[in-house]
Amino acid sequence: MFKVLGLGAKTVWQVDLRLPPWEKPKPPGFPAKGPLEFLLPLMDAYAGPDRQRNLENTLLHPILADISSLPRNMLFVVPRVDILLHEQTLFIQRLEEEATVINRQISQSQNTEYTRKKPSEGIALGPYQIKSMFFDGQIHGWLEGKLSISWFDEYTHEE
Numbered sequence: 001m002f003k004v005l006g007l008g009a010k011t012v013w014q015v016d017l018r019l020p021p022w023e024k025p026k027p028p029g030f031p032a033k034g035p036l037e038f039l040l041p042l043m044d045a046y047a048g049p050d051r052q053r054n055l056e057n058t059l060l061h062p063i064l065a066d067i068s069s070l071p072r073n074m075l076f077v078v079p080r081v082d083i084l085l086h087e088q089t090l091f092i093q094r095l096e097e098e099a100t101v102i103n104r105q106i107s108q109s110q111n112t113e114y115t116r117k118k119p120s121e122g123i124a125l126g127p128y129q130i131k132s133m134f135f136d137g138q139i140h141g142w143l144e145g146k147l148s149i150s151w152f153d154e155y156t157h158e159e
Helices: 037-043 085-108 142-158
Strands: 073-082 129-139
Touching: 073 085, 073 142, 085 129, 129 142
Parallel strands: 073 129
Antiparallel strands: none
């Protein structure tokens, strides 16, 4: 369970823009004609003509980000019928492996680069917690739609 230190949300629609969406591996059970296929050109608009120039840019390709540049507590909510399933799974696996090594270093020594205080914040950095939840039968963007509808229902019922 996460120890809640703050609340936040971050949506990463595409983890790796080095490949255009139509070249990404399709997960088992993915329909022959993807439910969001009409959006594929838009999904590629982020990388567009600058793809080659930005192949190593972690802002464009979060899958390349160093774990130290990411939050200590991360929860990935992943639909299984998603063109991004493969890259999201690889990203999560890499972060889990790196977190295991770093967390072992933290537990063995309190004087590592991972536990020293950040001068700007004055707090000791703790271990990484990487959690993931996979949902069968759900498509890309399902959670955002679900949260938006829940918020709208709750908001309009308060009026």
